[in-house]
Amino acid sequence: MxxxxxxxxxxxxxxxIGDELLLGYTIDTNGAHLARELAASGVSVAxxxxxxxxxxxxxxxxxEALDRTGxxxxxxxxxxxxxxxxxxxxAALFGRGMYxxxxxxxxxxxxxxxxxxxxxxxxxxxxxxxxxxCRVLVNRYGSAPGVWLEDDRGRWxxxxxxxxxxxxxxxxxxxxxxxxxRAAREAAARGDGEPxxxxxxxxxxxxxxxxxxxxxxxxxxxxxxxxxxxxxxGREGTDLRLVVRDRPAADADAALAAAADQxxxxxxxxxxxxxxADLAAAVxxxxxxxxxxxxxxxxxxxGLLGARLTAVPGSSDVVLGGVIAYxxxxxxxxxxVDAEALAAHGAVSDPVARQMAAGARAxxxxxxxxxxxxxxxxxxxxxxxxxxxxxxxxxxxGAARAVGYVFLGDREEIRFRATQFALDLxxxxxxxxxxxxxxxxxxxxxxxxxxxxxxxxPR
Amino acid sequence: MxxxxxxxxxxxxxxxIGDELLLGYTIDTNGAHLARELAASGVSVAxxxxxxxxxxxxxxxxxEALDRTGxxxxxxxxxxxxxxxxxxxxAALFGRGMYxxxxxxxxxxxxxxxxxxxxxxxxxxxxxxxxxxCRVLVNRYGSAPGVWLEDDRGRWxxxxxxxxxxxxxxxxxxxxxxxxxRAAREAAARGDGEPxxxxxxxxxxxxxxxxxxxxxxxxxxxxxxxxxxxxxxGREGTDLRLVVRDRPAADADAALAAAADQxxxxxxxxxxxxxxADLAAAVxxxxxxxxxxxxxxxxxxxGLLGARLTAVPGSSDVVLGGVIAYxxxxxxxxxxVDAEALAAHGAVSDPVARQMAAGARAxxxxxxxxxxxxxxxxxxxxxxxxxxxxxxxxxxxGAARAVGYVFLGDREEIRFRATQFALDLxxxxxxxxxxxxxxxxxxxxxxxxxxxxxxxxPR
Numbered sequence: 001m002x003x004x005x006x007x008x009x010x011x012x013x014x015x016x017i018g019d020e021l022l023l024g025y026t027i028d029t030n031g032a033h034l035a036r037e038l039a040a041s042g043v044s045v046a047x048x049x050x051x052x053x054x055x056x057x058x059x060x061x062x063x064e065a066l067d068r069t070g071x072x073x074x075x076x077x078x079x080x081x082x083x084x085x086x087x088x089x090x091a092a093l094f095g096r097g098m099y100x101x102x103x104x105x106x107x108x109x110x111x112x113x114x115x116x117x118x119x120x121x122x123x124x125x126x127x128x129x130x131x132x133x134c135r136v137l138v139n140r141y142g143s144a145p146g147v148w149l150e151d152d153r154g155r156w157x158x159x160x161x162x163x164x165x166x167x168x169x170x171x172x173x174x175x176x177x178x179x180x181x182r183a184a185r186e187a188a189a190r191g192d193g194e195p196x197x198x199x200x201x202x203x204x205x206x207x208x209x210x211x212x213x214x215x216x217x218x219x220x221x222x223x224x225x226x227x228x229x230x231x232x233x234g235r236e237g238t239d240l241r242l243v244v245r246d247r248p249a250a251d252a253d254a255a256l257a258a259a260a261d262q263x264x265x266x267x268x269x270x271x272x273x274x275x276x277a278d279l280a281a282a283v284x285x286x287x288x289x290x291x292x293x294x295x296x297x298x299x300x301x302x303g304l305l306g307a308r309l310t311a312v313p314g315s316s317d318v319v320l321g322g323v324i325a326y327x328x329x330x331x332x333x334x335x336x337v338d339a340e341a342l343a344a345h346g347a348v349s350d351p352v353a354r355q356m357a358a359g360a361r362a363x364x365x366x367x368x369x370x371x372x373x374x375x376x377x378x379x380x381x382x383x384x385x386x387x388x389x390x391x392x393x394x395x396x397x398g399a400a401r402a403v404g405y406v407f408l409g410d411r412e413e414i415r416f417r418a419t420q421f422a423l424d425l426x427x428x429x430x431x432x433x434x435x436x437x438x439x440x441x442x443x444x445x446x447x448x449x450x451x452x453x454x455x456x457x458p459r
Numbered sequence: 460m461x462x463x464x465x466x467x468x469x470x471x472x473x474x475x476i477g478d479e480l481l482l483g484y485t486i487d488t489n490g491a492h493l494a495r496e497l498a499a500s501g502v503s504v505a506x507x508x509x510x511x512x513x514x515x516x517x518x519x520x521x522x523e524a525l526d527r528t529g530x531x532x533x534x535x536x537x538x539x540x541x542x543x544x545x546x547x548x549x550a551a552l553f554g555r556g557m558y559x560x561x562x563x564x565x566x567x568x569x570x571x572x573x574x575x576x577x578x579x580x581x582x583x584x585x586x587x588x589x590x591x592x593c594r595v596l597v598n599r600y601g602s603a604p605g606v607w608l609e610d611d612r613g614r615w616x617x618x619x620x621x622x623x624x625x626x627x628x629x630x631x632x633x634x635x636x637x638x639x640x641r642a643a644r645e646a647a648a649r650g651d652g653e654p655x656x657x658x659x660x661x662x663x664x665x666x667x668x669x670x671x672x673x674x675x676x677x678x679x680x681x682x683x684x685x686x687x688x689x690x691x692x693g694r695e696g697t698d699l700r701l702v703v704r705d706r707p708a709a710d711a712d713a714a715l716a717a718a719a720d721q722x723x724x725x726x727x728x729x730x731x732x733x734x735x736a737d738l739a740a741a742v743x744x745x746x747x748x749x750x751x752x753x754x755x756x757x758x759x760x761x762g763l764l765g766a767r768l769t770a771v772p773g774s775s776d777v778v779l780g781g782v783i784a785y786x787x788x789x790x791x792x793x794x795x796v797d798a799e800a801l802a803a804h805g806a807v808s809d810p811v812a813r814q815m816a817a818g819a820r821a822x823x824x825x826x827x828x829x830x831x832x833x834x835x836x837x838x839x840x841x842x843x844x845x846x847x848x849x850x851x852x853x854x855x856x857g858a859a860r861a862v863g864y865v866f867l868g869d870r871e872e873i874r875f876r877a878t879q880f881a882l883d884l885x886x887x888x889x890x891x892x893x894x895x896x897x898x899x900x901x902x903x904x905x906x907x908x909x910x911x912x913x914x915x916x917p918r
Contacts (some may be wrong), residue, residue: 024493025491027488031487036482047483048481048518049507049509050507061506080675087781153526241484301771303762303763306762307874310783311870315840322785324769324783329779329823329824355853365788
């Protein structure tokens with residue numbers, strides 16, 4: 001694998017500043033966001049450092065980073081309090097004084113008055129104090145301006161706020177274009193062609209184990225034509241991240257597209273989307289396209305499937321609602337599950353899951369009903385039905401199918417995976433290709449013969 | 460505020476290692492965990508660095524950190540692949556060679572055979588290669604051992620794996636005790652007393668705005684007797700983090716306890732718990748103590764309230780279930796909401812919320828029913844009922860009360876806040892002190908007169 005630091009183009013360092021970061025009370029997400037965005041433009045992050053709010057610490061870390069790469073982005077320490085020393089510390093490093101930017105002060109005061117209907121506190125004046133000779137990076141997302149400072153040798157520091165929303169917006173609007181332009185100019189000055197970039201695409205799979213994906217990919221399991229392939233297993237399934245490094249942007253995108261096509265061809269219907277795709281949204285789109293409505297009946301998931309479906313904006317044209325049938329009495333009274341089935345097979349069984357799905361569909365007047373019943377733990381397991389046993393059924397216009405699984409993990413994982421399999425069951429039932437129910441998952445195993453042989457009722 | 464780096468005791472640096480971190484594909488949580496745990500033992504993190512997998516980068520970062528503090532913890536780069544160079548890079552820095560630890564190799568092979576039923580791959584042999592003269596930090600959570608390496612001047616590097624679960628376990632079992640012991644010995648050698656520590660406690664509040672908390676705290680709003688107070692607003696409410704720095708452990712804990720008591724006294728019933736306390740679990744405990752059962756009726760939250768309640772292990776003795784009444788037909792047919800109320804007041808109204816709560820209670824045979832109906836957006840708002848309008852009702856044995864709010868935020872925030880207010884409504888209704896419904900929240904405003912004046916039905 002190509003090393004991260006080996007992009008041919010510009011190398012920079014990142015310093016994230018703040019006692020809260022250093023003490024571990026805040027998780028640093030700014031560094032990762034900056035690195036991804038910069039890499040996609042061909043700029044490598046050579047090192048990242050986190051220091052506290054002290055002026056000496058800030059100056060030392062930035063000085064060392066400048067000595068290594070001549071290019072540093074800082075986040076944090078631009079606020080209005082006495083702790084916020086990033087600007088003066090770095091100005092001193094560049095041998096610059098600070099001046100009060102009257103125009104910015106006026107704008108800050110005006111914004112404060114507009115937004116809060118009162119005069120700006122004295123402490124906020126500090127945000128209009130800027131290093132001499134700096135370029136202001138406009139902040140449309142908050143009150144602290146960013147700062148670009150450069151010395152006569154072309155070494156630079158860009159200072160962004162620590163609030164992630166502000167930092168991300170300013171990177172997109174202000175700093176990103178400056179850095180890209182500079183990277184291109186430096187490459188041209190070196191006589192390089194277009195700088196290499198790092199680009200990524202993620203295919204989302206579910207209901208299939210990592211090893212089964214690798215088997216299907218065969219010789220492509222480690223990567224495709226110089227595009228690396230990483231397996232990222234999570235509770236939603238295994239994401240396949242394709243990454244191409246150090247190629248000109250157009251090449252990189254073309255290589256990614258070709259690799260994604262090849263992977264999709266082999267992994268087939270286990271891929272339900274790309275990037276941030278959500279399985280619930282995919283299921284709703286399938287239903288919507290066919291004019292179907294959905295109703296759910298949930299026992300062990302207690303509303304989580306309904307919550308995931310209705311988290312999607314516009315879900316109300318598909319989802320009618322459902323029944324959270326946590327107790328057996330509710331299964332009987334609100335869904336019409338018959339007491340005999342409960343007694344003969346137990347609440348956690350294919351027949352009860354089927355009757356739950358059928359009951360939800362019929363009583364709510366939907367075209368598709370989904371039923372989930374299981375043992376999420378930590379208590380309630382038996383040798384026959386261990387914790388993690390979940391039966392999931394789908395009823396489409398009166399034709400029902402149930403599948404049993406044993407999911408691994410803690411209560412939260414078991415419940416989430418049950419909703420994921422339920423969604424995938426619906427997706428597969430509605431897929432025009434006519435797919436089988438999901439039968440295979442990372443570290444999960446189907447219940448053998450559960451649909452055929454009644455087993456004792458759990459205590 | 461005392462600076463993070465100003466604890467009188469031992470100072471160390473942290474290096475987190477990995478191309479994935481540097482490229483931003485993985486968020487570093489190890490650094491924060493290490494910092495919190497060490498600070499609680501009086502050890503300050505002076506700086507944190509992230510570098511790629513290259514041997515030179517690792518050696519450079521660790522060398523510089525050793526020059527500053529003489530004490531470094533690394534995470535990552537201990538795996539079985541050619542990319543994993545932490546051990547040889549740091550061994551070289553200490554002028555040590557590598558040797559194959561036959562005993563560890565035997566154990567690894569045995570574990571592999573036991574767990575996977577086949578011979579260990581050749582590549583895993585690398586995990587038994589150790590720096591000469593090192594101390595092994597046993598890893599009970601995975602296959603990569605940790606390493607403690609120390610030179611004759613007492614400078615040391617501790618290497619832990621990058622997998623968070625393994626790193627955390629090994630810090631607790633192995634490295635934590637060594638570092639604490641060393642910090643105490645160094646303090647004694649310097650003639651210091653007991654080293655100062657950083658300790659924190661978090662009080663969780665809900666249904667009250669930050670500014671209202673500050674008003675109640677008055678002169679304690681910035682801190683209590685040297686214990687600092689931070690306001691951490693989130694979708695569950697505002698957490699109040701009390702932090703005491705640089706005092707001996709017993710002093711620190713006593714100061715924290717006294718400060719927490721004073722804050723609790725002033726913020727009163729808005730505090731629902733401490734640390735990782737969950738409001739749903741608190742509500743279930745209140746119900747359980749009084750032998751009550753719960754049923755929910757959810758429209759805009761679509762099952763999220765049920766999901767939060769049933770996420771708590773053992774919830775089945777309190778939660779009977781509920782109805783996800785997303786469509787108006789389901790509200791009428793499954794909950795008995797009368798069509799007149801829907802027509803007269805609209806689905807998002809106090810009367811409908813009350814009838815939903817009553818219907819869930821009666822039909823599921825519970826003692827307490829909760830109803831939620833609202834407009835989560837992004838569409839569906841009107842001037843009279845903007846996006847974020849939510850009516851929440853509780854029915855206890857037939858006595859119902861409804862409250863209307865307008866929650867700010869996106870769909871996800873509005874839905875979550877609605878469940879949080881619903882839970883707090885139940886908590887307050889069941890509190891032996893006889894509390895009023897929640898009426899005030901960060902950036903949320905109650906619907907004025909919604910309970911009294913019927914307003915037009917939303918389109």
